[in-house]
Amino acid sequence: MSGQIAINETGGVMSLLIDRPDKKNALTDALYGALSDAMERAETDAAIRAVVIRGAGDAFCAGNDIADFLTLADRKDEAQVFRFLRLLGTFSKPLLAGVQGRAVGIGTTMLLHCDHVVLAEDAQLSTPFVSLGLVPEAASSLLLPRLIGQPRSFAMLAMGAVMPAGEAREAGLANAVVPREALEDTVMQAAQRIAALPPGAVQQTKALMRDSEAIAQVMEAEIEVFAARLKSGEAREAFTAFLEKRAPDFSAF
Ligand code: COA
Numbered sequence: 520m521s522g523q524i525a526i527n528e529t530g531g532v533m534s535l536l537i538d539r540p541d542k543k544n545a546l547t548d549a550l551y552g553a554l555s556d557a558m559e560r561a562e563t564d565a566a567i568r569a570v571v572i573r574g575a576g577d578a579f580c581a582g583n584d585i586a587d588f589l590t591l592a593d594r595k596d597e598a599q600v601f602r603f604l605r606l607l608g609t610f611s612k613p614l615l616a617g618v619q620g621r622a623v624g625i626g627t628t629m630l631l632h633c634d635h636v637v638l639a640e641d642a643q644l645s646t647p648f649v650s651l652g653l654v655p656e657a658a659s660s661l662l663l664p665r666l667i668g669q670p671r672s673f674a675m676l677a678m679g680a681v682m683p684a685g686e687a688r689e690a691g692l693a694n695a696v697v698p699r700e701a702l703e704d705t706v707m708q709a710a711q712r713i714a715a716l717p718p719g720a721v722q723q724t725k726a727l728m729r730d731s732e733a734i735a736q737v738m739e740a741e742i743e744v745f746a747a748r749l750k751s752g753e754a755r756e757a758f759t760a761f762l763e764k765r766a767p768d769f770s771a772f
Pocket of ligand 1: 541545546581584585621623648651
C-alpha cells in the first residue's frame with residue numbers, strides 16, 4: 520500500500536492525516552505531492568484559517584521513504600519533496616502538528632515550521648541525516664541551533680540523538696505533551712481556537728515572527744548540498760543497507 524493523505528475540512532481547519540501506517544507514514548513522492556497540493560489550496564482558500572498535520576497509527580512520520588531516496592538522485596523533474604520543503608518555508612497560515620511515536624527526518628524538521636505543536640507522551644524526535652550520508656533540510660541547520668543551541672543540535676542533526684517528548688517541550692519544540700488518547704482532541708481544539716481569531720492579524724503576526732528571507736536562503740543552500748549528497752556513495756550504501764535490513768558499512772569511504 521502506498522498510502523494517502525486523508526483531508527478533512529471543518530470549521531476553518533484543514534486536517535491532513537498522513538495515512539500510511541504500515542510504513543510508519545514514510546513520505547513518498549506522491550504523498551509529498553498530495554501534501555503540497557493541499558497546502559497550496561489552503562493558502563488560497565480564505566475559508567481555511569489553520570492547517571493541522573497528523574500521522575495515522577503508532578508513528579507520526581518516519582521521514583522520507585528510503586526506497587524513494589534511491590530514485591530521487593536520478594530524477595530530472597522537480598521532486599515533490601523539494602516543493603513541499605519550499606511550501607513549509609513560505610506557508611502563511613497557522614500550521615499545527617499532533618505527533619505520536621517516532622518523528623524522523625522531515626517528520627521532525629517540519630515541526631520547526633509549525634506554529635503550534637502537541638506531542639503525545641510517547642513522541643520521539645530524531646533527524647539521522649548524517650547516518651544516511653545526508654545533510655539537514657527544511658532550514659533545520661538554521662532553525663534548530665537557534666532554538667536549542669549548537670551542542671544539542673549537533674547531537675540531533677549529526678549524531679542522530681533521539682529527543683523524547685518531555686525534553687522536546689522543555690527545549691521549546693512543542694507547546695504541550697499529552698496522553699496519546701488526548702492528542703487529536705488537544706491539537707484540533709488549538710486549531711479551532713486559532714481559526715476563530717481574526718485571520719489577517721494572525722497571518723501578519725506569523726509573518727513578523729519568521730525570518731523568511733533567512734529561511735529561504737538556508738533552505739536553498741541545504742537543497743543544493745542535499746541533492747548532491749543523494750548521489751553520493753555514502754548515501755547509496757546507507758539506503759541499500761536500510762532496505763536490506765543490515766548495518767551500513769562506511770569503511771570504504
Ligand atoms: N522508508 C521506507 N520504509 C520505511 C521507512 C522509511 N523511511 N521507515 C519505516 N519503513 C518501513 C520499514 O522498512 C518496515 O517495512 P516492512 O514492514 O516492509 O519491513 C515498516 O516501515 C515498519 O518499520 P519498522 O522499522 O519495522 O518499525 P519500527 O517501529 O521498528 O521502527 C522507525 C520505526 C521509524 C524507527 C524505523 O522504521 C526507522 O528508523 N525508519 C527509517 C527512518 C529514516 O531514517 N528516515 C529517513 C530520515 S531522513
